[in-house]
Amino acid sequence: MKFQRLAFILAIIFSNSFTYAQRFGGGEANPKLRTNKQALSHFQDNRFGMFLHWGPVTLRGVEIGWSRGTAVPIADYDELYKEFNPVLFDADAWIKTVKAAGMKYIVITTKHHDGFCLWDSKFTDYDIMSTPYKKDIVKELAVACKKYGVDFGIYYSLADWHHPDYATRYGGDPRPVKSSKMSRYVTYMKNQLKELIENYDPTLIWFDGGWEECYTHEIGMDLYAYLRNLKSNLIINDRIDKAITGIEEKKYDNPEKYAGDYETPEQRIGAYNVNEPWETCMTICQQWSWKPNDTMKGLETSLLTLSKVAGGGGNLLYNVGPMPDGRFEKRQTDMLLEMGKWLDKNGEAIFKTQGGPYEPTSDFVTTRKDTKIYLHILNKALSGITLPIPENVKINKIVNLDNGKSIAFDVVNNTIKLQLVPSISIPYIIEIETNTNTKGLRTIKRNLY
Numbered sequence: 001m002k003f004q005r006l007a008f009i010l011a012i013i014f015s016n017s018f019t020y021a022q023r024f025g026g027g028e029a030n031p032k033l034r035t036n037k038q039a040l041s042h043f044q045d046n047r048f049g050m051f052l053h054w055g056p057v058t059l060r061g062v063e064i065g066w067s068r069g070t071a072v073p074i075a076d077y078d079e080l081y082k083e084f085n086p087v088l089f090d091a092d093a094w095i096k097t098v099k100a101a102g103m104k105y106i107v108i109t110t111k112h113h114d115g116f117c118l119w120d121s122k123f124t125d126y127d128i129m130s131t132p133y134k135k136d137i138v139k140e141l142a143v144a145c146k147k148y149g150v151d152f153g154i155y156y157s158l159a160d161w162h163h164p165d166y167a168t169r170y171g172g173d174p175r176p177v178k179s180s181k182m183s184r185y186v187t188y189m190k191n192q193l194k195e196l197i198e199n200y201d202p203t204l205i206w207f208d209g210g211w212e213e214c215y216t217h218e219i220g221m222d223l224y225a226y227l228r229n230l231k232s233n234l235i236i237n238d239r240i241d242k243a244i245t246g247i248e249e250k251k252y253d254n255p256e257k258y259a260g261d262y263e264t265p266e267q268r269i270g271a272y273n274v275n276e277p278w279e280t281c282m283t284i285c286q287q288w289s290w291k292p293n294d295t296m297k298g299l300e301t302s303l304l305t306l307s308k309v310a311g312g313g314g315n316l317l318y319n320v321g322p323m324p325d326g327r328f329e330k331r332q333t334d335m336l337l338e339m340g341k342w343l344d345k346n347g348e349a350i351f352k353t354q355g356g357p358y359e360p361t362s363d364f365v366t367t368r369k370d371t372k373i374y375l376h377i378l379n380k381a382l383s384g385i386t387l388p389i390p391e392n393v394k395i396n397k398i399v400n401l402d403n404g405k406s407i408a409f410d411v412v413n414n415t416i417k418l419q420l421v422p423s424i425s426i427p428y429i430i431e432i433e434t435n436t437n438t439k440g441l442r443t444i445k446r447n448l449y
């Protein structure tokens with residue numbers, strides 16, 4: 001009796017600590033800080049999306065936002081919109097490429113740190129309607145996404161170095177800070193975000209730039225509640241608040257008090273984490289916005305990134321910088337279509353999967369779904385693998401997904417040994433069919449194999 005009572009008390013203590021120990025995945029989410037689980041698991045099922053950084057600055061081929069007042073004098077930068085006329089922009093063509101690449105969602109810069117708005121906003125004239133182009137790009141993309149069944153996400157920078165009320169200066173901007181009033185800027189953001197939600201119905205808002213001092217935890221919490229109230233199943237990244245993940249891996253003592261639905265490692269593959277949603281954002285070339293002759297990542301590198309991200313339990317938001325005339329670069333489209341071809345064959349090892357259960361190594365990562373575990377082989381020369389079999393699991397069959405051929409295997413002392421034939425292309429996928437649902441399997445630590 002005593003023992004039962006103690007067990008009961010311990011169970012309560014531990015169930016609470018699990019709820020609070022995890023930032024996103026654990027326990028019942030606080031609706032003021034997190035979206036609902038259904039929306040989040042749909043987001044995670046998507047696994048692969050396209051990030052798009054675009055605006056008048058592409059006319060100069062330098063980095064969006066950061067080059068205002070550095071590579072380009074502020075007075076010139078702020079006038080570029082008068083020449084922005086992407087006459088070859090075709091929303092259908094973009095989204096067809098997105099589909100053919102196997103991507104399930106997009107996130108487009110509606111406003112970067114430079115403050116220019118890519119949609120028809122009634123709250124500023126510094127927008128697409130003041131350019132010679134005069135057509136609402138965000139609207140056309142939202143419509144095309146609906147048409148092709150692609151989730152539509154928007155990027156919105158909290159930092160706005162152009163807006164007079166935004167209270168931090170960048171790039172040697174001489175305007176005195178004391179003339180700025182953050183509360184007015186917050187109202188401006190709320191008006192614009194409401195406009196974006198009501199007019200274009202995004203599934204996701206990707207915030208950025210909230211690291212500057214004038215943007216506070218209180219503003220972030222308030223903004224999160226405001227947006228959640230406007231659209232209850234909206235997905236909002238962690239950068240809406242101050243516990244920001246990005247360039248560096250950061251850990252916060254009490255992350256559960258911060259608003260935001262998922263973590264955002266930037267230009268790096270996130271650490272293995274199958275308990276909390278995360279999304280790596282990464283550029284296909286070196287720069288976020290278009291740069292002529294920028295160095296581009298190849299197909300193998302791109303697919304290895306996708307496998308590694310999925311194996312760690314994350315999404316990949318792969319960034320394209322469209323050209324000033326409105327088109328994607330052909331070499332980028334060609335590479336993305338090759339990714340799509342690979343996914344036509346191997347997509348079942350990426351989409352709607354969980355990461356693990358084996359912790360990633362440099363030779364392989366794993367994903368899982370239903371009764372299957374997918375081994376993503378990352379090393380061309382690898383000639384065999386020995387893995388501990390998860391507890392209470394039986395292996396029924398092993399197949400090479402590329403050619404559909406069965407692979408012979410031995411089970412020795414609860415480990416499985418399989419021989420591999422060195423391959424000319426990586427990653428390639430080995431499908432392990434088990435007798436059980438692999439979803440609930442615990443992570444198998446790297447030191448066990």
Ligand code: H79
Nearest residue numbers: 053063064065066067112208209247266281288
């Ligand atoms: O929108 C993209 C970037 O512009 C933005 N986030 C992604 C999604 C971003 N904000 N901060 N950072 C990226 C990191 C900052 C890097 C910097 Fe730099 C190093 C800023 C100044 C020095 C990169 C290199 C930009 C200018 C030089």
